[in-house]
Amino acid sequence: MERPYFDDISPRNVSTVADEPAILKCRVRNKGNRTVSWMRKRDLHILTTNIYTYTGDQRFSILHPPGGDDWDLKIDYAQKRDSGIYECQVNTEPKINLAVSLEVNGKQFLLFK
Template sequence: MSAPNVVAGSTIQQQQPDPQSGETTQTKSKLIEGPPGKPQKPYFDDIGPRNVTAVVGQSALLNCRVKHPGDRTVSWMRKRDLHILTSSIHTYTGDGRFSVRHPEHSDDWDLKIDYVQKRDAGVYECQVNTEPKISLPIMLNVDDAQASIAGLSEIYVKKGSTISLTCTVNVHSTPPSSVLWYHGHSVVDFDSPRGGISLETEKTEAGTTSKLLVTKALLSDTGNYTCMPSNASPASAVVHVLNGEHPAAMQTSSGQHCIPLITVCMLMLLMLFGR
């Protein structure tokens, strides 16, 4: 009779006759443990982006999730100079902006770069020292911090109305220490005898917003206005203060705009020649 299929480590029951009484008895025996199953090889759980963009001054996080690492070591290498930045939870660079994020008992080995600079752009590899070695390349792109003024680059307002300019800076981890406003080549003076000039600044996760308000606009308020953050490229808009009605892009008190000047001119020409 062939032996039954059994699982290593399980218990089986056997019936054996008693040689004296002739009755059968049941005996239990435990099978010898078989060889353990082959351990799973480490692999990357490729759930994070392979192309990451950060803004100068922000923090960048490069994700690396390694499944079944076992006793293998996870490292991060900068591709351009083959510099090992981290190995396991240890950092091997004098640049304190680099660190590895590995929550206890997790599969995540994320590289964090604080206060990103333009020179940090390039390929970084998450590596596991298997045989052969496996690696996950991630491209880091670094953009300049940039200010922007909402709306049109040229704004038309009526004399006596309010000029409203909103400047946004796309840096949130390290917001600008200051945002200056210039009218022409001069810094806007909020304490000038003219009065009626104020500034509202708000810092959120999306960045820093600076809103310049100039009430009771004068003809002398016409000119170029520049928003200049301490850690980002500036942005400019030209304001035209008009004396009376004018077929132009007029800014309302809410900061919205009407039809641009070129559109109004085209409509007038069509009406003139269409007669």
């Protein structure tokens, strides 16, 4: 059986505007029976494992089409405090991980003359 690996089409840097959704992409090939988790680096909090969410913050969810390779972390109404590094992890031995940097910018206001 082939080892799991990350498909490198996933962007490593994601930016969004406050109060908009942020989607951090993670495509895992050859997952098999392994577990895919998302972790927030600043506090080492496991946010999701497979399709399950382990945070009381309802804004976090996993986007995973049944039978698909995508395990994308979605943050609804992203806030500046959400900025930072997130890791998509697969529980191989040794563990493999893909770091994604999220930057949430302040709202843009357009001035009309």
